[in-house]
Amino acid sequence: MPGKLTREQTNYLVLQVQRYFQSERGEELGNLETEELIAFFSRELGPFFYNQGVEDSRKLVVERMNALEDELYVLEQPVMKKR
Template sequence: MPTKLTREQMEYLVHQVQRYFKEERSETLGNLETEELIAFFSKELGPFYYNQGVQDSRKLLMERMSSLEDELYVLEKPIQKNK
């Protein structure tokens, strides 16, 4: 499920990638080839970052649920047993 970037996001990324190639590699990239490079890396790297985000969310949810469970036990009223 590829994510569609807004025009502003794509323009920003194109500028950043072009700047990186110019400063670090002394190469000039055109807009079209830069957009293709971004699309390639998005397709190849995107699932790894997405899956990591899902795992991080799952971990956070489990921590919150555990904390909530602890809080619910604190709310329980003690029951006195008759002898």
């Protein structure tokens, strides 16, 4: 499960959300309601993004392990000499 945001991250997001609502919807949001909105979306959307990040990481690890396996085969020395 994703961790909590730092105060700096929260402040940044509050500003961004307030700017969005002001420019796109002509609405002004207060800090508290913006933080509540961010908390709601974090709870509802966060797990989807987190799980996608885990899946992306899983795929990357598998790709890297396959590449490493190929590299290890290249390092093998022949043990039987042909006559």
